Amino acid sequence: MTRVRHAGRRRAGRTTPSLSRIGLGVLGVAGVAAVFELIPRAGLVSPHYLPPTSAMLEALGREAATAAFWRALLDTARGWALGLVIAVAAGAVAGVVIGSRRGLRAATASTIEFLRPIPSVALIPVAVLLYGAQLRSTLLLVVYASFWPVLLQVIHGVADVDPVARDTALSYRLSRWVTIRHLILPTALPYLMTGVRLSAAVALILAITAELVIGAPGLGHEIEVARASSAVPVLYALIFVVGLLGVAVNVGFRALERRVLAWHPSVRREAAA
Amino acid sequence: MTHALRSLARALALPAVLFALWGLVSAGSKSFYLPPLHAILGVFGSTWSSRLTSDVLPSIGRLLIGYAGAVIAGVALGVPLGGRPRLRAALEPALELFRAIPPPALVPVFMLLFGIGTPMKLLVIVSGAVWPVLLNTIEGVRAVDEVLSDTCRCYGITGLTRLRVLVLRGASPQIVTGMRQALSIAIILMVISEMFASSSGLGYAIVDFQRAFSIPQMWSGILLLGALGVVLSLGFGVFEARALRWYHGQRSEHREGG
Numbered sequence: 001m002t003r004v005r006h007a008g009r010r011r012a013g014r015t016t017p018s019l020s021r022i023g024l025g026v027l028g029v030a031g032v033a034a035v036f037e038l039i040p041r042a043g044l045v046s047p048h049y050l051p052p053t054s055a056m057l058e059a060l061g062r063e064a065a066t067a068a069f070w071r072a073l074l075d076t077a078r079g080w081a082l083g084l085v086i087a088v089a090a091g092a093v094a095g096v097v098i099g100s101r102r103g104l105r106a107a108t109a110s111t112i113e114f115l116r117p118i119p120s121v122a123l124i125p126v127a128v129l130l131y132g133a134q135l136r137s138t139l140l141l142v143v144y145a146s147f148w149p150v151l152l153q154v155i156h157g158v159a160d161v162d163p164v165a166r167d168t169a170l171s172y173r174l175s176r177w178v179t180i181r182h183l184i185l186p187t188a189l190p191y192l193m194t195g196v197r198l199s200a201a202v203a204l205i206l207a208i209t210a211e212l213v214i215g216a217p218g219l220g221h222e223i224e225v226a227r228a229s230s231a232v233p234v235l236y237a238l239i240f241v242v243g244l245l246g247v248a249v250n251v252g253f254r255a256l257e258r259r260v261l262a263w264h265p266s267v268r269r270e271a272a273a
Numbered sequence: 274m275t276h277a278l279r280s281l282a283r284a285l286a287l288p289a290v291l292f293a294l295w296g297l298v299s300a301g302s303k304s305f306y307l308p309p310l311h312a313i314l315g316v317f318g319s320t321w322s323s324r325l326t327s328d329v330l331p332s333i334g335r336l337l338i339g340y341a342g343a344v345i346a347g348v349a350l351g352v353p354l355g356g357r358p359r360l361r362a363a364l365e366p367a368l369e370l371f372r373a374i375p376p377p378a379l380v381p382v383f384m385l386l387f388g389i390g391t392p393m394k395l396l397v398i399v400s401g402a403v404w405p406v407l408l409n410t411i412e413g414v415r416a417v418d419e420v421l422s423d424t425c426r427c428y429g430i431t432g433l434t435r436l437r438v439l440v441l442r443g444a445s446p447q448i449v450t451g452m453r454q455a456l457s458i459a460i461i462l463m464v465i466s467e468m469f470a471s472s473s474g475l476g477y478a479i480v481d482f483q484r485a486f487s488i489p490q491m492w493s494g495i496l497l498l499g500a501l502g503v504v505l506s507l508g509f510g511v512f513e514a515r516a517l518r519w520y521h522g523q524r525s526e527h528r529e530g531g
Contacts, residue, residue, distance in 0.1 A: 045386070129306050243373050247369055
């Protein structure tokens with residue numbers, strides 16, 4: 001009895017969010033906004049340090065009317081997108097090469113495990129020295145950080161190819177390209193999409209970090225300028241925008257994943273349930 | 274034994290080759306920014322032995338405290354959120370927004386609210402590293418086996434015992450996955466929090482060397498950070514193997530049986 005009820009509830013939550021769910025979500029957001037409005041107004045924290053929500057939104061409105069704000073947003077988006085594309089392309093190619101050969105996989109496993117945990121921020125001084133406060137500094141950090149999730153996922157995905165299907169492809173002497181197109185790609189695609197989704201979020205973090213710390217143009221740099229000039233409401237407004245950007249990236253890539261993998265059993269099952 | 278030695282040799286082969294290659298290629302390097310490897314290793318000892326107590330250990334201490342705080346906060350918030358669908362529905366959009374804010378962007382806010390001392394740095398680490406733990410805990414608690422949950426109810430197991438033997442146990446594979454992701458985030462945020470306004474710490478030291486154009490010292494710091502990341506990741510692997518021994522055992526049994 002309980003199990004049926006549980007299953008029903010989960011199903012309702014997964015397909016189209018029910019009206020009450022949306023209502024609760026809106027209520028939650030409104031509640032958080034109200035808390036941040038009341039804390040400074042009640043004097044718990046000085047409004048100089050934590051402006052009320054209304055002041056933050058007002059600053060956001062003023063910012064949105066300036067060209068500099070949109071230019072910074074565009075700069076951030078450009079660094080993020082370029083870095084992500086480079087990292088995904090490099091990670092996918094390297095992943096297919098490494099993943100399809102057993103010996104290569106064993107030989108590189110430790111090197112990847114050694115390189116991956118090196119924090120990408122350790123490269124910040126190198127980026128400053130080599131490129132200065134430019135887009136290329138951002139790219140160096142973004143590409144380094146978002147390369148690894150793609151690489152690891154693709155290696156796993158390529159290694160996951162069904163041995164029977166692989167032998168069949170060999171028996172039929174399918175050409176290398178046909179094998180990649182019809183065997184390796186469909187198997188590895190779900191893994192690749194997971195890697196891309198993870199990398200997209202990481203890339204945004206690193207893009208903002210590079211702008212913030214190195215001073216490459218973009219929203220991160222605007223945040224640092226707002227901090228240095230004590231424009232506190234603007235500071236909060238910009239952070240809010242960066243958060244919205246992050247939400248857009250997360251939601252967008254989850255939707256993309258569902259579209260690209262619409263044929264895949266894992267997604268089909270979810271939609272049918 | 275020979276098998277273990279062989280796999281160790283295979284694991285170390287390519288890193289050793291790459292390192293040797295770096296040493297050889299850079300040996301005659303006249304480039305100011307890319308000094309030869311032996312110059313970097315030459316300054317390594319003298320640079321960091323004097324900074325061990327003033328920079329390296331405080332950094333690692335802050336990292337561990339902040340990380341522990343993030344794990345505790347993530348699990349403590351994740352258990353009630355995972356167990357209550359209505360609470361989750363109410364807080365999910367707001368959490369989604371806070372999670373999406375890149376943690377380094379919060380450094381200026383924390384500087385404003387808490388100054389530039391240790392509390393600010395700890396908060397930066399916690400605020401970024403808490404998310405993977407929180408989200409994975411929520412998912413883990415949601416996915417707790419319903420038969421086991423009903424069994425607990427039948428036997429009247431409630432309260433702390435239920436939390437310990439059912440909820441945390443059942444969610445622990447997910448929680449550990451979150452902890453692994455949180456660890457690498459925590460290292461990054463430790464470095465970033467020190468790069469801003471600080472007078473001690475690994476991140477500060479590296480930026481300081483870069484500003485003073487002490488390039489070999491700067492590279493030695495980058496090597497040290499990389500080594501720290503590798504050591505923590507290896508240590509976490511040991512912890513995971515111990516903490517989840519029951520889980521991995523169960524899974525390999527399933528695989529053999531199926």
